[in-house]
Amino acid sequence: MTDSEGRLRVIIVGAGIAGLSTSIAITRVSGLQNVDIQLFEQATRLEEIGASIALSPNVELSHFNTSKHTKWGPRDNFFASRLGKNQYTTVGAYEDTRSADEVEKSISWNDTGDVHYLQERFKYWNPVVKALTEFTPSTRLFPNFAGHPLSTWVLGSRVTLVGDAAHTHGGAFAAGGSLALDDAFALALSLKHVFAASPSGPEGFTERKIEKALHIYDAVRRPHAARLQDIVQGLMRKKSPSFTTPEEEDAALVFRMNNRPSTVWLTEHDVERAFQQVIGSTGVWTEDDGPKE
Ligand SMILES: Cc1cc2nc3c(=O)[nH]c(=O)nc-3n(C[C@H](O)[C@H](O)[C@H](O)COP(=O)(O)OP(=O)(O)OC[C@H]3O[C@@H](n4cnc5c(N)ncnc54)[C@H](O)[C@@H]3O)c2cc1C
Structure with a gap:
């Protein structure tokens, strides 16, 4: 909306x-x-809360520290990285078998964790992982939830969602930060496209044009995020395995590694190209009819 000075x-x-x-x-x-x-x-x-953010190659910043150490298990994952300033992060991701409601009631964001739980959970892992957990002085808890794709990111005619608010995916593939950056870029491209003829208003900043920009943004980003969310939901539907011997656990890990979904479409996603495809398509919006399904 514009203010009294047309901004x-x-x-x-x-x-x-x-x-x-x-x-x-x-x-x-x-x-x-x-x-x-x-x-x-x-x-x-x-x-800072002490967590590191790894960015995908499509948004990787040249100055970003990429010294990291990731290990995968059949169920759990372990990640360690140097943050700079003589700080390090270790992330032990595990599946909590309780329901989302129970987890939400018992753990708050950034709660103090029990470092012994981390050490216990990863004690039979690779010796480097075990050593890293032993060097870890303390832990914090960040409950992560994965949601289903939303039917729209445009609320009313002037409000939209960006980042985790638009697409909770439970932290899978460490993609949330990259997705948020791409969302922001796509939203700015959509505004640029719609307001190109009149970038300073005031007659240009109509509600209708704002709505159009938001629907273009929605069409560029929502299918991409939904693809990730659908993959995550599919993985979650698979029952968590239980093992009786280390050999069984190793075999499950090999199977998981050989069959994990490729994420090149995610890490190499070209948001500008996706934007051009939407603009070049038959149209996500008509001035008369509003958004096309
Ligand atoms: C431990 C951990 C490790 C992670 N590692 C990675 C990684 O390696 N790579 C990666 O890409 N992603 C990673 N992520 C995910 C990534 O951090 C998130 O996807 C990303 O921060 C989402 O950004 P956002 O701005 O959408 O949401 P947030 O970072 O959650 O920011 C939302 C902000 O809104 C504020 N807020 C909420 N409600 C209101 C309100 N009503 N009024 C005003 N302010 C409000 C909150 O205080 C917060 O500051 C990790 C997350 C965690 C927890």
Whole structure:
């Protein structure tokens, strides 16, 4: 919506990767002028929580530290990485057999964990993993949930979702940060496309045009995220295996490694190309009829 001075007012809720990158992308990529961006964050201060974020090659930043160590198990995963500033992160991802409701009631985001649980859980793993858990001084808990794809990311005519709010996928393939950055970029490209003729308003910033930009963004990003969410839901439907011998567990791991889904479509995804394909298609929107299904 525009304010009394004809500026486009953009309100972003949440200063996580998605909110911050959306703010940057609208400022630098959309080409929009005369925009007033307001960013709201519930946290009273922004601080590191000690987790590392690995980015996919399609959004990898040249200065990003890529020294990391990942191990996969039949059920659990282990990940360690140097964060810089003499800090390190170790992530032990495991499946909690309780229901999502029970987990949500018993664990809050960033709760203090029990480092002995981490050490116990990974004690029979590769000696490097075992040693890393023994060097880990403390742990924090971050319950992760995987949701189903949403039917739309456009709420009403002026609100949309970016990042985890649009696509919870339970942390699979460590893709959430990369997806958030790509979402922000696609949203800025959509705004640029719709407002190219009149980037500074005021007559250009109509509700109808904003809605059109949001539907283009939705068409570029939602199918991509849904593909990932469907894969994750499929993996979750598979019953968690139980083993009686280490040999059985090893065989299950080999099977898992040989049959895991390729993620090249995810890690090498070209968001600009996807955007051009949507723009070049028969259209996700008509001025008269609104969004096409
Ligand atoms: C331990 C861990 C390791 C991870 N590793 C990786 C990795 O290696 N690679 C990767 O790509 N991803 C990784 N992820 C996932 C990645 O961190 C998330 O996908 C990403 O941070 C999502 O960004 P976001 O901005 O959408 O959400 P968030 O980072 O959750 O940010 C949302 C923000 O909104 C704020 N907020 C919420 N409600 C309100 C409100 N009502 N009003 C105002 N503010 C509000 C919150 O306080 C928060 O700051 C990891 C996650 C965890 C927990």
